Amino acid sequence: xxxxxxxxxxxxxxxxxxxxxxxxxxxxxxxxxxxxxxxxxxxxxxxxxxxxxxxxxxxxxxxxxxxxxxxxxxxxxxxxxxxxxxxxxxxxxxxxxxxxxxxxxxxxxxxxxxxxxxxxxxxxxxxxxxxxxxxxxxxxxxxxxxxxxxxxxxxxxxxxxxxxxxxxxxxxxxxxxxxxxxxxxxxxxxxxxxxxxxxxxxxxxx
Numbered sequence: 001x002x003x004x005x006x007x008x009x010x011x012x013x014x015x016x017x018x019x020x021x022x023x024x025x026x027x028x029x030x031x032x033x034x035x036x037x038x039x040x041x042x043x044x045x046x047x048x049x050x051x052x053x054x055x056x057x058x059x060x061x062x063x064x065x066x067x068x069x070x071x072x073x074x075x076x077x078x079x080x081x082x083x084x085x086x087x088x089x090x091x092x093x094x095x096x097x098x099x100x101x102x103x104x105x106x107x108x109x110x111x112x113x114x115x116x117x118x119x120x121x122x123x124x125x126x127x128x129x130x131x132x133x134x135x136x137x138x139x140x141x142x143x144x145x146x147x148x149x150x151x152x153x154x155x156x157x158x159x160x161x162x163x164x165x166x167x168x169x170x171x172x173x174x175x176x177x178x179x180x181x182x183x184x185x186x187x188x189x190x191x192x193x194x195x196x197x198x199x200x201x202x203x204x205x206x
Contacts, residue, residue, distance in 0.1 A: 017076055019075075046058035076089040128190075134190070150167035
């Protein structure tokens with residue numbers, strides 16, 4: 001049984017970046033890595049999916065949160081204890097309808113912010129915001145169908161994104177942790193987590 005070392009350790013979260021064959025499912029790779037981490041055969045990793053497709057680890061590993069995302073030729077996997085966790089990975093590419101997507105789906109304050117930027121700066125912020133929103137909504141468990149406008153990010157004095165406001169169904173904005181970075185040349189990534197002890201019962205598995 002092979003053990004793959006994490007590519008990054010962000011606070012309590014271990015993160016792996018793996019080569020991924022485009023068009024294939026991510027779960028088999030996730031099981032391989034998690035199996036190596038927990039010294040289990042991949043098929044014995046106690047994991048299930050809820051009705052929305054969100055992965056949950058089951059006893060005796062239910063204290064851990066996990067999630068993965070694949071784009072292009074890479075897969076990003078995260079694992080952390082006592083948290084709801086989500087990751088997103090996006091290959092940077094031209095988005096001709098980027099401003100239309102922003103105006104249709106983003107929070108009004110984010111729309112005003114991105115409309116004030118040049119096309120180059122708007123594209124940079126667009127991918128950063130998209131990854132952050134995806135990661136957080138994956139952690140929450142509903143995905144982007146919950147509504148990209150129901151959470152708002154802003155830049156701090158150092159230019160890092162932080163959650164400035166969110167719908168009450170997402171919990172307290174100040175309890176969320178966000179980490180964003182370039183995972184590989186041409187790939188933007190984000191990690192978001194929320195303390196499991198503060199999670200809303202509605203988003204825990206049945």
